[in-house]
Amino acid sequence: MGDLAIDTAALRRTYPRRGGGRVGVESLDLHVPVGGVHGFLGPNGSGKTTTIRMLLGLIRPESGTMRVFGHEVPQRLPEVIGRVGAIVESPKFFPTFSARRNLDLLAGAIGAPRGKVEEVLAATALSDRAGDRYATYSLGMKQRLAIAATLLKSPDLLIFDEPTNGLDPGGIREIRETMRRLGDEGRTVLVSSHILAEVEQVADTVSIIGRGRLLAEGTVAEVIGAADGGTTVKVGVADPDTAAQVLTAAGLRVRLEAGRLRVRGAADPARITELLAHAGLYVNELTPERRDLERVFLDLTAGQGLEQDTPGRHAGRDAVLAGGERA
């Protein structure tokens, strides 16, 4: 792995749990590469917010180490905090002022260069509505304005804790597009979430945690592949029996299903086409059957949620995972 924006080793911060035992972050090894969007995933209560609060110096770990851009934190946090922008709670804006005026005030307070306000408004797709009063903004626009405010200091690392909570699908898409743009600019975006479908679409890499420990990490494809033992590909071919022999001889696992082959173990589906073409067999269908991240996540984190979580605490959040964590 290349340079890391965030790395932690055996990071621990726990709280006593009612009825005995402890909850929180037990021993977390996190590796967030520099540049791109990193999904920090786990069920409710798995320790995401606790980890983020430790990284930002808001609470102290009991033990373990953390580094941000190679600087040990919290010891060296003052040297690096200027490169970090975070939205952990909703920031306060003046409701009767426009978004632009709110940002102008903040920019003045931190000495951000002129022109920065228009730049961050554009980066969060708010330019058109920047003259409107904050009070008239939708929840999604408010959230994007919060991102715009953190961008005023041009952070290299942005940390968003569940940024799409409570947003409608349109609002979620806009936050996702904003994160994608920031990642494409070479910034590092750490986004915590328990809503997998969203993160799968935007994240370059992910960490999946459960009960304060790392369960899987890597690119989305790697995490899905590792959990699945390689991609499964459906193959349609005129002579499936011969094709099955060819592929089996090449070390792949093959099953005949409804006249088509289900082939596992090929690192790259193109290898299947190549093997069959060499045997004079022509493929008329080749469909990678990817498990989605959600499935992997549910399997990895089954029973890892907080069974003592208060029912309804996360009302309105993703029902699938709420169900999954209590499975």
Ligand SMILES: Nc1ncnc2c1ncn2[C@@H]1O[C@H](COP(=O)(O)OP(=O)(O)OP(=O)(O)O)[C@@H](O)[C@H]1O
């Ligand atoms: N200040 C605290 N006092 C007691 N327990 C706490 C405290 N902060 C967190 N916890 C507990 O630690 C565990 C991890 O919480 P945390 O908020 O880090 O999880 P999370 O993954 O961010 O979950 P969510 O998605 O629900 O926000 C939970 O069981 C939580 O109740």
